[in-house]
Amino acid sequence: MARLKKTTRIWLAVYPTVLVFLTIFGDALKEFPFPMGVLVSTLVVVIIVSNITDPLVGKVFCHFGRTFRKPGLHSKAAPMANNTAPVERSAPSDN
Structure with a gap:
């Protein structure tokens, strides 16, 4: 399903440009x-699509939900493995 969404997004960038x-x-x-x-x-269209219309389409569809977001584009932090809390380590003692 992710590949179909990516293909749709690219097509929505390429078609109007061409x-x-x-x-x-x-x-x-x-x-x-x-x-x-x-x-x-193709030289002109590829430059326009990769630098202007694809990022624009990506920004527009980010507002419609997570379905068109690129992985990691809007996340603030990477998720923790196994949903565990980070382990706090104490400073080494001078004993």
């Missing part, structure tokens, strides 16, 4: 040979 990019630059990319157009578009 849509906007092709709407703005689609006609200009037709001037390039097909492999060069794909190279340019």
Whole structure:
């Protein structure tokens, strides 16, 4: 289930980015040979998705619950193993 949630989140970041990019630059990319157009578009889209839209989608969905949070993103401390309290150690004696 976690993989499906991650895939959905990535798709929600990629789809609008590709849509906007092709709407703005689609006609200009037709001037390039097909492999060069794909190279340019993927270069730009990957940079935008990894640095802007994916973090933005992650922040938006963090407000809707824990289902879209990245592990450890909002936790204040790591959970203790076996839910045990930490052991307090006394200072060594000078005997």
